[in-house]
Amino acid sequence: MIIHGARPSPFVRKVIVFAAEKGIAVEVQAAGFGRGAEGYLKGSPFGKIPALEDGDFLLCDSTAIVTYMDALKPGEEMIPAAPRERARTIWYEEFGDTIVQAAGQKIFFNRAVARRLKRKPDLAAADLAEAEEMPKIHDYLESVLASGPEGGGWLVGDRFTLADLAVACPLINVAYVSAGLSADRWPCTVDWLARVRARPSVSAALAEEWPMVEPMLSK
Incomplete structure (x- = not known):
């Protein structure tokens, strides 16, 4: 699983930490300002960071990404169910x-x-x-x-x-x-x-x- 973005961005950091809390291994690839790997350019059509690349599944926006991660690995959800x-x-x-x-x-x-x-x-x-x-x-x-x-x-x-x-x-x-x-x-x-x-x-x-x-x- 790849996270495209700049680490100091609060939104990118949110996704990186969320993945760590869930025990999901990720690779962070630099992206932003219209520059980045193919997965970023395809997954973030408006050039926003972060973008997620999970095989052939591409997604952007930190809220969407963490929602996906929380559902992907059930357990003690970071987004409570109550x-x-x-x-x-x-x-x-x-x-x-x-x-x-x-x-x-x-x-x-x-x-x-x-x-x-x-x-x-x-x-x-x-x-x-x-x-x-x-x-x-x-x-x-x-x-x-x-x-x-x-x-x-x-x-x-x-x-x-x-x-x-x-x-x-x-x-x-x-x-x-x-x-x-x-x-x-x-x-x-x-x-x-x-x-x-x-x-x-x-x-x-x-x-x-x-x-x-x-x-x-x-x-």
Whole structure:
């Protein structure tokens, strides 16, 4: 099974970690910006990452891919089956993919990626998102996590699910270029994100992507 995309992308990272959590072996091949192997070009007709190639089965979009993976290898599903937990998991993935990513992309792209692409960064947009958009996101997560088991568990139920993974992935990118998430103001959120990062599946993915991220952070 092949995942086409750039490892530092939150959406690609989501799929890589999801596969590891499910015990699905994958090969990651670089793709994006219209460049990639034949499986990527055919599987992602609009040039989005990630794309999946599983034999003759081609698919794009991280949500579609993880849904396929969860069904492909039944067991302890990363997308819970219980109706309320399942619905909440889908909500948190949407929250991570749209609201958190929209704010986080303004910060990470303008402070890291733009320079690598030789584009002029909009640092004012990054600063504004950090000052006005991210605190609202952190406040919401803190309220959810603080009401969980022992004052800070997982986003859905009592275990790590797609909900945690989808929300954490864009926050990880923000953390590469921002120290705005304060333990003094958002202790449960800081603890939760640290526990996500400490999972073997996540720490391995971050180690693999670091050689691509580090040059973006150099002045």
